[in-house]
Amino acid sequence: MVLLVGALAQGTNAAVFLGLPSISPYLREHFGLSLPQVGLLLGAANLGTMLxxxxWGAVADRRGERLVMAVGGFGAAACLALAAPSGAVLAGVALFGAGLFGASVNAASGRAVLTWFPRERRGLAMGVRQTAVPLGAAVTAALxxxxxxxxxxxxAxxxxxxxxxxxxxxxxxxxREPPGVVRVARGGQGLVLADRRLLRLSLASGLLVVPQFTAGALxxxxxxxxxxxxxxxAAALFAVAQVLGGAGRLAAGIWSDRAGGRxxxxxxxxxxxxxxxAGCAAxxxxxxxxxVCAALLPTAALAMSWNGxxxxxxxxxxxxxxxxTALGMQNSANxxxxxxxxxxAGWVAMALGWxxxxxxxxxxxxxxxxxxxxGKLTEGPVAG
Incomplete structure (x- = not known):
């Protein structure tokens, strides 16, 4: 039940930062924006989430997932409602606020998977949770x-x-949390945030987001x-790519469980x-x-399949x-x-070509x- 609700929350949150690009032509018309400007509007939610x-991850470590996700969800809903009657600038501010509150889901629902599922089943469980992201975007793109x-x-x-x-x-x-879950006191995040393996993993994740969002946003x-x-x-094809990306996240989770590592x-x-x-560019x-469409769809799906x-x-x-805290750090880079x-990517497409x-x-x-x-990045818990 916790995984189901967490996945629903993750998918609903994704409807904002991945589903809104499906109406980018209508956003441009409604607000009178250029392609780079609509990219900035869509990026406002991501900026709020990053910050x-x-x-939110540190609060979840201290207070648990329920409080964090509930407060964040209601706050994000209020910000989205505020964006409805606004102009372009205020809508951007409201989406920034939706990102600030929606970030709670990213940190806390992932923590729930870590606490409820053992390592040998965690890849699939996290794949289910992460699959909700492209599926939420796909449903949004369709509707x-x-x-x-x-x-x-x-x-909308x-x-x-x-x-x-x-x-x-x-x-x-x-x-809710499982019996015996570890809660921590305030402070002590420095050990996690300074770990070189987490820093390297976060950097790699951030780099992989470039192809993901080149496909997902544009x-x-x-x-x-x-x-x-x-x-x-085009929106329907975008939805298909999201569904394929969701299937890829499930497959990647099963693969990692069988391989014994991520x-x-x-x-x-x-x-x-x-x-x-590279092939699509050629x-x-x-x-x-x-x-071109036949090459773009599976490429976009692959670009969405690695997150879990x-x-x-x-x-x-x-x-x-x-x-x-660790999930918050990794997701911040994303x-x-x-x-x-x-x-x-919008500027590069306009100035140099798609x-x-x-x-x-x-x-x-x-x-x-x-x-x-x-050899530069190995798996295993941070010492401490």
Whole structure:
């Protein structure tokens, strides 16, 4: 039950920072924004999340998941409701607030998986929790454009607010901790935040977010604006990529449980993502449109499939009772890059062309694989 509710909370939170890009053409029209500007708007939620992850993780280590996730969920819902009647600037501030509150889910729901499931089943359990992210984005991509077209962008924000509040109620009712879970006192986060293995893992995760968010935040714009595919069709293809990415997260979790570790599969996925984006860059302006789509969809899915491995590895590196802090640290790197990637990739696409935006994604995936080099990053808990 805890895993189910945590996954629902994770998926609802993802509807904001991964699902909103599905209506980016309508956001641009509603607010009168350019492509880099809509990237900044979408990145506001990621910026708020990045700043709040470690504090929320530390609170979860002290107070437990229920309080953290419930307070964060209701706060995020209020911010999304505030974005509905606002102009572009105030909507950006409201999305920033939604990110600040929504960060609670990322740190606390991952900690719940770490405390409820043993190591040999943790990869699959975390895969289930992480699969909720692309599935939440996929459902949003399938439904939110129709809401935006039929009722307007403000109603789309209100729909996200209602779903977030409903899941917050479920969290307050059903989430609990297992008997004997370790709670920690205030302070002591320095041991976790200074660990070189966690720092290296966080850096690699941040680099892998570049291809993930190049696909996740800008795929609809690439398909619609560059390839000339209808906006509704582009959103549907985006939803398919999210579903495939969710299946990939489950498969990666099972793979890591059978392999007895997370880093080997993570390294392999990094290589596959780099090759996939390099291939898409080569095909983009030379191949038929159907072939480009056939290459983009599995590449985007691969770029979304690695997160559960990195999250689980970060939690397993933490000392007892510090899982929330470790997950907050690892996720902070992700959200820092997630904040920067949409406007950066959008600028590269406008200034240099979409091919170079895909090349940038391939280069960052390659750099992540170098950071994860065997011998420089090993698995096991932080000493302390």
């Amino acid at each position: 709040a992850l470690v504090p 939110l454009p129709a809401v935006a077209v039929g009722s307007g962008v403000p109603v 924000f209100l729909a996200l607010a209602g779903a977030t509040a409903l899941v917050a109620v479920a969290v307050a009712v059903w989430v 795929l609809v714009e690439l398909l619609h604006g560059h390839l000339g595919i209808a906006a509704a069709t 880093l080997g599969p993570l390294r392999s996925i990094g290589v596959a993502v780099a090759l996939g984006f 095909l983009l302006d030379t191949a038929p449109r159907w072939l 491995l990195a999250v689980t590895a970060a939690g397993e590196l933490a000392p007892p009772g510090r899982g929330g 959200y820092l890059t997630a904040t920067v990637t949409p406007p950066l 091919t170079w935006a895909l090349v940038l994604a391939a280069v960052c995936a390659t750099a992540a694989r170098v950071v994860l080099a065997r």
